[in-house]
Amino acid sequence: MRTLHSLDSDHAHALERTAKDSPTGQRHAQKHESAERHVSGTARYVDDLPLPKGALHLAIGMSEVAHGTLDTLDLNAVRAAPGVVCVLSATDIPGHQDVGPVFPGDPLLVSNVISHYGQALFVVAADSERAARQAARLAKMSVTPLPITLDPRVAAQQGDLVRPTHTQARLSNGRPADLESVTKALGKSVWQVEGELESGGQEHFYLESQAALALPGEDDEMLVHSSSQHPSEVQKLIAEVLGVPFHAVTVETRRMGGGFGGKETQAAPVACLAAMIARHTGRAARLRLPRGDDMHLTGKRHPFHHRYQFGVDDSGRVETAIITLTGDCGHSPDLSDAIVDRAMFHADNAYFLGNAYVRGIRARTNVASNTAFRGFGGPQGMLAVEAAMENIARQLGRDPLEIRKRNLYCEGRDTTHYGQHVNQHPLLATLIEQLEEEGHYWQRRAEIRAFNAKSPVVKKGLALTPVKFGISFTAKHLNQAGALVHIYTDGSVQVNHGGTEMGQGLHTKMIQVAARELGLSVDKVRITATRTDKVPNTSPTAASSGADLNGMATRDACLRLKARLLDFAAEHLAQPRTSLTLEAGELLSAGSVLMTWGELVQAAYIERISLSEKGFYATPDIHYDRERGTGHPFYYYAFGAALCEVVVDTLSGEYRLEGADILHDVGDSLNPAIDIGQIEGGFVQGMGWLTSEELKWNEDGRLLTDGPATYKIPAISDVPAGALRVQLLEGHPNSAASIYRSKAVGEPPLMLAMSVWAALRDALASISDYRHAVRLDTPATPERVMLAASVQREWLSEQSLHDQTSQSQPPHVQPHQVTP
Template sequence: MTSRPSPHQTARIETETVGLSLAHDSAMLHVQGSAVYIDDIREPEGTLHVAPGYAPDAACGRILSLSLDAVRAVPGVLAVLTARDIPGVNDCSPSIGDDPVLADDRIAFHGQVVFAVVAETREVARQAARLGKVEIAAETPAVTVEDALARRTIDVLPDYAFKRGNVTKALRASQTRIEDSFHIGGQEHFYLEGQAALAVPDERGGVTVYSSTQHPTEVQHCLAKMLAVPDAAVTCECRRMGGGFGGKESQAAQWAALAALAARITGRPAKCRLDRDDDMVMTGKRHDFRVDYAAGCDETGRLAAVDVTFLSRCGYSADLSQGVNDRTMFHADNAYFYPQLHIQSRRLRTNTVSNTAFRGFGGPQGMLFAERMMEAIAVRLNLDPLDVRKRNLYETGRDVTPYGMKVTDNIALAMIEELEASSDYRRRRDQIARFNAGSRFIKKGIALTPVKFGISFTLTQMNQAGALVHVYTDGSVHLNHGGTEMGQGLYVKVAQVVAEEFGIDIDMVRITATTTGKVPNTSPTAASSGSDLNGMAARNAGMVIKNRLIEFAVKEWKVARSAIRFERGQVIIGNHAIAFGDLAKKAHQARISLSSTGFYATPDLVWDRDKAKGRPFYYFAYGAACSEVTIDTLTGEMTVDRVDILHDVGRSLNPAIDIGQIEGGFIQGMGWLTMEELVFDDRGRLRTHAPSTYKIPCASDVPADFRVKLFESAGNPADTIYRSKAVGEPPLMLAISVWCAVLNAVGSIRPGKMPPLEAPATPEAILTAVKAMQT
């Protein structure tokens, strides 16, 4: 059951279009199957197909020989690409330049691309790629965090830490001290549309590439330096993605590069679309961690000190690991105040695919630590975990984060108490305790956990966006901006903003594909910032045109500016009304420009990484979830019986879209923490590389009783887009309540003992924890 906003809730925002629960702009196309994704684009005549080739058995080692004669001999194969064919820089890294498009002298992980086959058909290219022979001087790979620690190899990136006070002394003086270590698993993005790109060469050595990417500008930069051409010679376009979740922020560049290189070598259009197995083997995942920590608290569970080390498996290269691991540290407090602290991160190099961005960008791992620590304190002191949580929340006088930012908009306690009452948490917890006391094999658990998530890119320069708006003489509007649509509803939200600005129906706003040819130098659509940044940029562009129209109307009708308003497709000018399209036509005849760019940069962001101080986030998004589960201690099976969610989206731009994001984010988070398990063997090969071996949530896993409500919020400051709040990533962390509820259920077997439950809480993990509790 989902609680939908009532009409009076959406109407309370004094706007005509913003705040309405409008359908996703592509909803009809989605259900009809006519929405065009990269592989649906009509292929230009002569389009070739590219398939990657790699060493099927090796994980790491120096390349001794590369035999491709058999590949070239296959009928239909036009070219076989290697690193020597790259005219520019052989790199597709988003950061420090350590990700080759095609491996040259050595292989660093199983599945690393060594060559690429270009053929008349995709089937021929894929079959031919299997005939390549790559001889390797094989080395023993470092696969796990423990392998990396034992090897003492150079980490992918330097260690980093936040510090406050004397943690060692505070821990020693604490009435209760807890020490613990546990693992947090990674996660496959499993977007419905895999990695895909279509490259079309132009007459002057440039290329237009259609890429399923969250970051068209990153793809543009990568292709330009690889082809040794100016950025302006490369155009990257993306109308929509069939899911991204961070997996197409940096990872899309390599496949676009292979397609572009094939187009350059052959002079013909070329497409690269990965098979699902190859996609899972060759692309990065959510970072997995080992977390070692100690905490000290008083007899009520209130913390005195926290000392935690996050040991992160980054993979073979840096990719986006600096930002991801930094954000793990930023969110290691979740909604709690740590008086004295030491939060450290190790970024470890392993011979596995380089891990990358994933919804939450490291934040979920930090929050899971915080919530496990709250559970451990409650178990040790025989307290209700919710009481421990409430005693440690940020409050006046205890409101400075580990990185020196003051929490001024804290509403966590109000949300928790509202959800505590509406979910009937206390009564249900008592009922569950009685049930468990009388049930030998079936156990229940319940947990209520908060979310406090910082909104903004922590790399300050990325907090900017551009937009392009045209008004035509019939009153219709062309809208383009730097944000990408991956199913999350960004396009319709920004279109609502533009329609609101001109007082027109949203059907008059034409949403066009994101392209570097219209809006340059864009940031990725990530960090939950898509609506915040692009909505403001589009609004600013619309305001420029609107002001020109107002100035024209003032002169034409001899009225004051205050007498002019735009509403319901009309422009009211004093006592006169004119259709918006008619005003646009008159303005055009008067030679008034009806086109403008818009720009927005998030204000007041200051972050000094070296000093670990500043304001990296413009605001925080909040939420709370109460989850109830049932486990079978004989099989390890688990079901989620009921979920209650209260989430703060500020003043929603589109409540229906926001609720969909909350529901989807929660289920994806639930999958990460209960069933999605990445398994690498000791040779560094991913064994869970297909739907047959990697389980994601399906319809039957959605709680039968699923209650979602938007928190009645005053919203953000006035200088945000209609005082709305980001909703892309924060809901994923609501699912931590499910993992904590499983922990609670296992803990009922032996009260007073902390269950050694790992994440994800798969049936095997639950059985392991159950067995430990019984011995």
């Protein structure tokens, strides 16, 4: 087996394997089906679609206050502006005015109370985008200010919540618990570790901003091209806003220029506004948000406040955990109920918590409603326990890796705080031990300690952190998918499924599934744009479930077609049914070629055999009792581990990632090239969330970081050449009956970036000779790192003074040891 340090060109090697190496599209690297169009600029997004004659361009008039009562809204100057054709406000909405995806609270256009800066008040349609945007600035309004809340802790204290608080509590023996019983257990532990942490939000910063093109048809028909992860929800909301049946609206999504969760719910209002203008004027209407407007109008990853208390035995094993997670939900529920739930589900990360009490609070603040983002609350949920692992290690004088390994799920300690057994939990130890050995953890640890002992300013840090991530929608009804497969008489195959393509390679994997089941080369299969009139009532492409759900649905349709064709061939050719197979574009019987795929399809058509089939899949074994806080919300878990090394200038706070070794579990990979790309991208995006992507609002509730000049996403220079090495764990297929025993890969890799944050804390801990763990909120910007280093020096000074006075080591600190 190659070592991790020889994996720099893995991705390139994977991409070199083409369909020639995999004639039937099986589990091999396959280039992205739109890769050439992406790099050549011929891939068509919503803004690239040709407009019919007379099409209108739209702009949104937005609020310039964060909270207040809209007393008057004068749009006369807007309507009189050059080029303006139509201006609509809340009073012009023909149907539903609230477009909340699950719970109400999201007015399409404000009619009464403004809840955040940048909220949509009206929409302008003009002959050009420039004219529409200029006219939108001419509105006059009067607003009675209301108090502004930007701190979720303040909102929680005031009881201002978007949804009720939820708890999960369980004793280590599996019995139900409450706060009192868990607190009592906490008091019995020898060691007590507690702390607080703030984790910031994150802007999706997709390359293609929110966009929609609405084309009115006959009667009440409407076709809308939407850059959306959830076309069925867009269809539903448009129909409700227009006051028409769902079947009158068709939503199509060919591809998105990125989504990351930001287009799961918040693409719908943009599409609704475009459709409303199209209905009102009878003309095509396109709305594309400029970057600044997009960042003001749409929500982010939820910031969280974390508070934790852990009871620990002398070995560093956690016996009890009390964790409170307060999510900043913004002004409305959106998906916050489920997002805070998932944060609670992942409050353990990869560790058995023993007696556990986890509480999730959903606070209302006056910012845009925060929404889905890659990981859907899971990354935020993991931060508290990872902070605690570092703190336990410093308090007990142990290496953090030793503490992490001691607390991993294992035999006898393999049930979560919500009552689900962790399947394949031995993989956690396998991943860490392999990465520990191949990444030379203990050798590097000794070298770093020696370096830090001689270097008073520049410090190095090292961390190896695991990831356990549950796969499935936690809302049971969303765990379903459909597909439609047509075989044409020339032998070509068309697949349509309910998933959407946002660059992640879902369509490529679906082509591979169809090709594999029908025994064809991938060039015989084409994926068409996701459309609500082909596959209805679809779930969003989210929760890392796109390949799992749609792959199984596509396979189901293909298996039905294959069985039908083989049944026909057995009768038509008088061959035993059990001897017939389809391989490499040929019909075989006991290895002998009977006819080509094209000949078989033609013969079946002549004999009036149906060459079209629908497929369906519903994930089994998913349930959760919310009242009891227990159940089986995930079909399976995906695992991973990352080993990261950083170097930090503790005076300036500047730091650099020196290396990242990643070992990730994807079961039997559907496409190694795409999976490696997802791991690389997820890791870097997670690193951005934890280190550089800082959102700032002023005291009036206006977002200040509203473009690339003020909001720093990772650049190519943030990952030095050769520093990011990725390997897929081999030989461990998914124990659950997923598509070809693969595992989801969209979201879990983002959490691997916690090792960068942990490595920064490790470097800061070296200032105190690893005796004290300093708090480091995220994003851990250079400013925060510099301030944390200053806190460490103050602690060290105070501790030295105390040691001189007492001439003995404090009783809560044991001599430092590093144990492999």
